Amino acid sequence: MPEGHVVHRQAAELNKLFAKQTVGVTSPQGRFSVSAKSVNGSVLRRAQAFGKHLFINFENDKVIHVHLGLYGKWSFLNRTPEPVGLIRLQIATEEFCAQLRGPNACTLITPGEVKTLKAKIGPDPIRKDDPSIARAKVLGSVTPIGVLLMDQTLFAGVGNIYRAEALFRAGVNPLTPGKDLQPDQFDQMWSDLVSLMKKGVRSGRIDTVRPEHMPKAMKRAARDDRHGGEVYVYRRSGLACFICSSEVAESDMRGRNLFWCPKCQK
């Protein structure tokens, strides 16, 4: 259940363990067996992340495309254990093993399909992509910025946590139409996402609380910590805002949980 920073870490981990090596590729669960066979025993060239999409390149132009969706998960091990649970894809050498469970997508695709997919992925803050086209679309859109931030053609790799936190840090109400944003506000949020998400790649956590607010954040209830970092509003509904002490709000936005501070984000 990752956002973009985790996918970039997973690509790096796959490269560290397997790049340029001959690997065993299997599908203990069976659902990916036919495709796994076609790359089993071949050389894994490299893995790369674009937003939340992962591409694992093998020799002979074979590519496995993985998207974790809500439930997908990678495990990295320094041995190959007996399969536990439903393992869609397993990549292994004598030394290391990577296991993939519950992905939204795990398919063998052609170079043409890679191209089509990549063309649909918007600028990724972690890749330092140029956001100017997305910027123009956002600043001309009547759609709420809270919805736009989840649009992967505009902000690749941003998920529900980074959305909530970037909006909070910018002091922007999620319902604000894109066209009502000041251009400065877009630029500030974009550069904020770049630094927050790159920090996330380094640490493997989502930490968004500024140093001056950390004392309050450290006193939070344990239940807020499920995502593994320190945040202002994500999953903190009903609790006191670290800045103004009013209750953090929660609602549904296009089928996803939305968190924000009604006072700090007018």
Next chain:
DNA sequence: GCCATATGGAAAG
């Protein structure tokens, strides 16, 4: 044991 929930996205209606 059963049920609700989750950092997502595509397909169906």
Next chain:
DNA sequence: TTTCCCTATGGCA
């Protein structure tokens, strides 16, 4: 706009 998919986990009987 709603439904569906995929899996693991935590809370509660």
